[in-house]
Amino acid sequence: DNKNYRLAVRYYYLYILQLMSEKELIDWQLQKTNHDYEAEIKTPDIKKAFTKITRLYDYVWYGDFGIDGAQYQKAENLFSTL
Numbered sequence: 001d002n003k004n005y006r007l008a009v010r011y012y013y014l015y016i017l018q019l020m021s022e023k024e025l026i027d028w029q030l031q032k033t034n035h036d037y038e039a040e041i042k043t044p045d046i047k048k049a050f051t052k053i054t055r056l057y058d059y060v061w062y063g064d065f066g067i068d069g070a071q072y073q074k075a076e077n078l079f080s081t082l
Helices: 005-022 034-040 044-062 069-081
Strands: none
Touching: 005 044, 005 069, 034 044, 044 069
16 A cells, blocks of 8 residues: 555565475575575476566665566566466
8 A cells, every 4th residue: 555565575575485385395494595495496487487586576675676566566477477
């Protein structure tokens, strides 16, 4: 509602990590990096999609770049596809 798309991307990414852990695609550990998780994924299509959303997440969250509604819709599509 408040159009905080940056935070929405963060929550979506964390949700994906949770789902992947539940499906035993990754072994979630607090000390692991996003790239550690990427290395654990064995299925090429899932790994490629995860790499793409990780890059997006890093750019938006750690790069502190803004994201508008249209950009968020594209990001949301990538997350939901994965």
